[in-house]
Amino acid sequence: MNDIIAYFSTIPSSHRSLILVGGITFFWLIENAYPLFNFTYKKWHHAGINIFMTCTTIVVNFCLAFILLKTADWTIAHHFGILQWLPKMSVWLYALTGLLLLDLIGAYLVHLVEHKTKILWRFHLIHHTDTWIDTTTANRHHPGESVIRFTFTALGVLLIGTPMWLVFLYQTLSVVATQFNHANISLPKKVDTVLSYLIVSPDMHKVHHHHVLPYTDSNYGNIFSIWDRLFGTFMTLPKEEIVYGIDTYPHPEEHNELKNLLKIPFQKQPLKKNEQKI
Numbered sequence: 001m002n003d004i005i006a007y008f009s010t011i012p013s014s015h016r017s018l019i020l021v022g023g024i025t026f027f028w029l030i031e032n033a034y035p036l037f038n039f040t041y042k043k044w045h046h047a048g049i050n051i052f053m054t055c056t057t058i059v060v061n062f063c064l065a066f067i068l069l070k071t072a073d074w075t076i077a078h079h080f081g082i083l084q085w086l087p088k089m090s091v092w093l094y095a096l097t098g099l100l101l102l103d104l105i106g107a108y109l110v111h112l113v114e115h116k117t118k119i120l121w122r123f124h125l126i127h128h129t130d131t132w133i134d135t136t137t138a139n140r141h142h143p144g145e146s147v148i149r150f151t152f153t154a155l156g157v158l159l160i161g162t163p164m165w166l167v168f169l170y171q172t173l174s175v176v177a178t179q180f181n182h183a184n185i186s187l188p189k190k191v192d193t194v195l196s197y198l199i200v201s202p203d204m205h206k207v208h209h210h211h212v213l214p215y216t217d218s219n220y221g222n223i224f225s226i227w228d229r230l231f232g233t234f235m236t237l238p239k240e241e242i243v244y245g246i247d248t249y250p251h252p253e254e255h256n257e258l259k260n261l262l263k264i265p266f267q268k269q270p271l272k273k274n275e276q277k278i
Helices: 002-009 013-033 043-077 091-116 118-128 135-139 143-160 164-182 189-196 202-208 226-231 258-266
Strands: none
Touching: 002 091, 002 164, 013 043, 013 135, 013 164, 043 135, 043 143, 043 164, 043 258, 091 118, 091 143, 091 164, 091 226, 118 143, 118 258, 135 164, 164 202, 189 202
């Protein structure tokens, strides 16, 4: 564990970029060989949109990274935050507790709030407009949403009292987890079900991308599935019944053109079916 701490305490930006690119490449190759759904779409055009948004996320996080660094350093220096107040424990338990809490605030909570708050939903729904969910969808976030998610991550670091090595470890696991659970891959049902008791599996997350409520408002987790099960937001749906996208933006010119996607948060929002959202 000491080697892990040492590595993530000083992990180079080049290594973090390699993990991001390597993950996309790895899962893209697998989903081409063993696809869950056989999409008929312009894969490179679709990937281009999503990778552009991935790049904007990288830029936002890079520009604001000093906030995370200062926040983490402050919590350690002032003995502030949940981890700092807990009794002394093994480093493995310390790391697992930190990862669980960061996942709760930096992934589950922000995701839930984005779905329940109209102004935040305007930015997050760009992620849901994708009608061809694959590993490139993982970071299909409007730049505005990237700022929102960063804010919650920084809040999590403050409240939890997380050292920076643990933040880098969490972000690395989060990137790989979201690429995995968005990938258009077909796992044996039993394997996926067993995985879903511990982490967010592909079948579990695909339910979240079903185009209508109540499924859209379920399965908010990113790394760990415990939070959806604990807070009653876990749902299942046979994968053959899943229809990707969002019912308010069903047309390709709305969800498959970068220029329009960037403008959606600032447009008048159409009502969902039965006026269930916005």
